[in-house]
Amino acid sequence: MTEQLPVDVRGLVKRFGRTTALDGLDLRVRRGEVHGFLGPNGSGKTTTLRVLLGLLRRDAGVARLFGADPRRDAVELHRRLAYVPGDVALWPELTGGETIDFLTALRGGVDQARRDSLVDRFALDPTVRGRAYSRGNRQKVALVAALASDVELLVLDEPSAGLDPIVDAEFRRAIGEERDRGRTVLLSSHVLSEVEALCDRMTIIHRGRTVESGSLLELRHLTRTTVISELAGPVPRLDDLTGVHTSQLDGRRVVCEAEPAAMQELMRRLASTGIVRLDVRPPTLEQLFLADIARDTGVETS
Amino acid sequence: MTPGWPSGTGLLLRRALRRDRVRLPAVVLGLAGTAALSAAATAALYPAASDRAGAVAAVRATPALVAVYGPLTGAGSAGALALWKLGTLGAVAAAVVAVLTVVRHTRAEEDNGRAELVASTPAGRLAPLVAALLAAACFAAALTAATAAGLVLTGVSWADAAAFAAVWGSAALVFAPVAALAAELAGSARGAITAAVLALLAAYVVRAIGDADDPQRSWLVRVSPLGWGELVEPFGTHRWWLLVFPAAAAVLCSTAALVVHGRRDFGSGWLPARPGRARGSRLVHGPAGLAWRRERGLFAAWTAGFVVVGVLCGSVTSRVGGLVDGPRMREVVAALGGPQAVTDAFLAAEFGLLAAVAAIVVAAAVLRAASEERARRADLVLSAPLSRTRWLLSHLVVACVGGVVLLAAAGVSVGLTYRPGSASPLAEVGRSTAAALAQAPAVVLVACIAAALYGVGRGVAAAVWPVLVAFILVAEVGPVVGAAPWVLDLSPFTHVAHLPGGTYDVMSTLWLTAIAAGLVVVAVAAFRRRDLA
Ligand SMILES: Nc1ncnc2c1ncn2[C@@H]1O[C@H](COP(=O)(O)OP(=O)(O)OP(=O)(O)O)[C@@H](O)[C@H]1O
Numbered sequence: 001m002t003e004q005l006p007v008d009v010r011g012l013v014k015r016f017g018r019t020t021a022l023d024g025l026d027l028r029v030r031r032g033e034v035h036g037f038l039g040p041n042g043s044g045k046t047t048t049l050r051v052l053l054g055l056l057r058r059d060a061g062v063a064r065l066f067g068a069d070p071r072r073d074a075v076e077l078h079r080r081l082a083y084v085p086g087d088v089a090l091w092p093e094l095t096g097g098e099t100i101d102f103l104t105a106l107r108g109g110v111d112q113a114r115r116d117s118l119v120d121r122f123a124l125d126p127t128v129r130g131r132a133y134s135r136g137n138r139q140k141v142a143l144v145a146a147l148a149s150d151v152e153l154l155v156l157d158e159p160s161a162g163l164d165p166i167v168d169a170e171f172r173r174a175i176g177e178e179r180d181r182g183r184t185v186l187l188s189s190h191v192l193s194e195v196e197a198l199c200d201r202m203t204i205i206h207r208g209r210t211v212e213s214g215s216l217l218e219l220r221h222l223t224r225t226t227v228i229s230e231l232a233g234p235v236p237r238l239d240d241l242t243g244v245h246t247s248q249l250d251g252r253r254v255v256c257e258a259e260p261a262a263m264q265e266l267m268r269r270l271a272s273t274g275i276v277r278l279d280v281r282p283p284t285l286e287q288l289f290l291a292d293i294a295r296d297t298g299v300e301t302s
Numbered sequence: 303m304t305p306g307w308p309s310g311t312g313l314l315l316r317r318a319l320r321r322d323r324v325r326l327p328a329v330v331l332g333l334a335g336t337a338a339l340s341a342a343a344t345a346a347l348y349p350a351a352s353d354r355a356g357a358v359a360a361v362r363a364t365p366a367l368v369a370v371y372g373p374l375t376g377a378g379s380a381g382a383l384a385l386w387k388l389g390t391l392g393a394v395a396a397a398v399v400a401v402l403t404v405v406r407h408t409r410a411e412e413d414n415g416r417a418e419l420v421a422s423t424p425a426g427r428l429a430p431l432v433a434a435l436l437a438a439a440c441f442a443a444a445l446t447a448a449t450a451a452g453l454v455l456t457g458v459s460w461a462d463a464a465a466f467a468a469v470w471g472s473a474a475l476v477f478a479p480v481a482a483l484a485a486e487l488a489g490s491a492r493g494a495i496t497a498a499v500l501a502l503l504a505a506y507v508v509r510a511i512g513d514a515d516d517p518q519r520s521w522l523v524r525v526s527p528l529g530w531g532e533l534v535e536p537f538g539t540h541r542w543w544l545l546v547f548p549a550a551a552a553v554l555c556s557t558a559a560l561v562v563h564g565r566r567d568f569g570s571g572w573l574p575a576r577p578g579r580a581r582g583s584r585l586v587h588g589p590a591g592l593a594w595r596r597e598r599g600l601f602a603a604w605t606a607g608f609v610v611v612g613v614l615c616g617s618v619t620s621r622v623g624g625l626v627d628g629p630r631m632r633e634v635v636a637a638l639g640g641p642q643a644v645t646d647a648f649l650a651a652e653f654g655l656l657a658a659v660a661a662i663v664v665a666a667a668v669l670r671a672a673s674e675e676r677a678r679r680a681d682l683v684l685s686a687p688l689s690r691t692r693w694l695l696s697h698l699v700v701a702c703v704g705g706v707v708l709l710a711a712a713g714v715s716v717g718l719t720y721r722p723g724s725a726s727p728l729a730e731v732g733r734s735t736a737a738a739l740a741q742a743p744a745v746v747l748v749a750c751i752a753a754a755l756y757g758v759g760r761g762v763a764a765a766v767w768p769v770l771v772a773f774i775l776v777a778e779v780g781p782v783v784g785a786a787p788w789v790l791d792l793s794p795f796t797h798v799a800h801l802p803g804g805t806y807d808v809m810s811t812l813w814l815t816a817i818a819a820g821l822v823v824v825a826v827a828a829f830r831r832r833d834l835a
Pocket residue numbers: 016019020021039040041042043044045046047048086835
């Protein structure tokens with residue numbers, strides 16, 4: 001292989017004393033993709049990113065950035081990436097502008113025009129001191145510093161938490177541009193609509209373990225589609241179909257969830273009665289998320 | 303003041319005392335123990351009344367000594383002689399702890415956002431401030447009780463012990479509300495601590511000038527909160543009623559702080575926040591630049607303080623010229639650290655004290671790395687192409703350079719104001735600056751200890767404080783109480799040359815440097831291996 005994966009994590013284990021934060025986590029990010037990293041609170045997203053940055057040691061498993069060791073080759077690797085922490089703390093006496101220039105200078109200089117346009121686009125006042133920024137504005141300072149740097153990989157920990165809708169839209173546009181420029185983005189989030197809108201592929205983790213990984217399309221194969229239908233006649237019998245769960249039935253209206261394998265038969269039966277209206281919804285990420293987690297918890301408890 | 307406590311005060315007070323359940327009792331026991339130990343040891347050193355009388359006379363005839371340590375009052379009981387050196391210094395230490403306690407529970411809480419949580423509860427608006435002041439008052443009361451008890455146990459008379467302990471307690475009581483006021487006016491916890499400690503330094507200097515002049519009548523002694531304690535004369539006349547002054551000052555300052563607190567916006571200082579520059583300067587382009595940018599205000603304030611103390615010492619020392627160089631005095635001065643001519647010994651002792659203060663400032667600057675890590679700002683910097691080694695060393699180097707600047711400032715200002723008569727001014731500046739800088743290896747060593755502890759773990763970094771306090775006590779009090787040589791050897795402050803007058807030993811400087819270098823290696827090696835948390 002000539003191309004090294006930007007992020008390659010296999011069987012990563014990290015313990016803090018008696019708590020196991022990461023318990024055999026897998027994460028693979030390909031070059032040039034925007035990768036969503038999803039998981040509930042405390043599932044180990046931040047811990048994984050901090051291991052990848054060499055801030056934490058790993059207890060077992062493999063963690064590689066561009067094929068290199070995140071701790072041994074930290075300085076070299078950090079030339080190629082920029083990080084935005086989840087909870088950005090700034091230096092209280094430095095202004096936003098000074099902080100951006102300091103961070104970009106550490107990463108080896110910045111294109112001033114690009115920096116200024118980002119400051120404008122994110123509607124950031126660079127003359128305010130760190131202690132006076134609101135949470136969203138602190139986030140913006142770190143984001144501008146990361147986006148303005150000329151790097152191959154962006155590591156963003158819940159980047160849009162705290163941003164208002166207008167800035168959030170701007171942020172999404174900026175990520176789109178980064179992808180077009182060929183940069184790789186690893187982005188953790190709880191905001192599922194954001195991941196749906198932004199990411200090419202995603203990895204879902206729970207309790208420090210990877211539950212699911214792939215493109216949204218691939219993951220959708222695994223779960224149920226919601227079918228809402230109004231029929232011409234009385235609803236036919238559906239409860240003998242395996243893989244179909246009827247959740248609502250009133251007269252001629254039916255709401256059910258169907259697994260991919262049962263779709264064909266469900267549609268045939270509904271059509272035989274005569275369909276007046278049909279609404280078929282692909283699974284939302286929320287459903288994916290809850291289904292995965294339910295399965296994972298089920299495995300653990302059984 | 304308003305009748306009744308603001309709601310929630312009790313709860314907040316209990317939480318504050320719980321958070322301080324180790325550090326405050328440790329300080330109380332440390333200070334009370336030192337007083338008791340000194341009393342016991344001095345009684346053994348000067349068994350005969352005539353020995354003591356001679357020593358007392360020698361001290362009284364030396365304005366420079368009185369300026370630094372305060373007057374030696376009373377007829378020369380063993381207790382008076384033993385505790386003379388500790389009186390003012392202990393009061394200063396108690397005041398510093400009170401300042402740190404109050405700021406820790408007020409402004410620091412506001413800075414890290416926890417106070418906002420409290421403010422959103424039904425707790426009274428003034429409750430956190432009142433609780434912090436009460437926590438400091440508890441400390442003052444405990445210190446007074448423990449010190450008095452310790453002294454009585456070692457044979458000091460009941461009234462002497464109570465008065466001496468009350469002087470310490472009253473210093474804590476006065477400077478706690480001063481810190482509260484500083485916390486209201488300054489924009490941050492660090493600003494508040496700096497302002498309050500500078501106020502304390504001013505009180506010390508004003509009192510010192512007054513004491514050098516005449517401990518009894520100078521108005522300078524009467525206006526300084528640290529002077530009030532001396533005027534009580536713990537081993538002399540016991541003017542208890544003078545304790546009314548600290549009590550009144552405490553009430554006045556507390557009221558002022560509460561009034562300001564009622565009118566101030568949450569999270570801001572008294573001065574309105576001004577916008578700053580939109581672009582970074584070239585100076586702040588590396589980790590050292592950032593550390594310097596963050597520390598420079600603090601170091602500037604401390605440098606001003608060192609210059610003032612230096613000027614004071616220089617001018618006071620000039621007047622020591624006509625001093626009788628009697629054998630008794632030599633004995634006392636020898637106990638202070640040097641067998642040389644009195645003025646030299648005095649200056650050397652003074653530089654020793656300043657080195658101890660510089661070490662505190664420098665250790666705090668090194669530990670700023672720990673607060674960077676705790677606030678997760680270190681994550682931002684260390685995810686950039688910057689090695690951990692360079693980041694840690696930047697903090698260490700900035701701290702050490704700052705410490706050396708402080709010492710040099712004191713040395714130069716002593717040299718400029720000290721007129722021994724014969725020497726040319728330039729030569730005098732050179733001599734005293736060299737003397738001040740001779741202390742630098744000890745200060746740097748303390749910085750390296752702080753770095754090594756921090757390197758091992760953020761949690762153990764604070765262990766540098768008890769270590770440093772022990773070093774200072776061994777060097778300052780050890781010789782007076784006749785500590786064993788191996789005990790004295792433990793402190794780096796006893797290994798640096800006590801100039802002017804002492805001999806400069808290249809070997810001990812080399813040793814200190816070698817140990818410091820070893821500690822830096824340990825610091826870097828440990829820091830590179832551990833988690834950042
Ligand atoms: N420094 C630490 N010391 C001890 N435990 C830790 C530490 N950091 C994280 N943990 C634990 O590791 C687990 C994973 O935490 P992590 O911060 O990685 O979760 P997360 O997925 O980022 O959560 P969130 O979505 O809330 O940000 C949690 O149980 C947390 O309590």
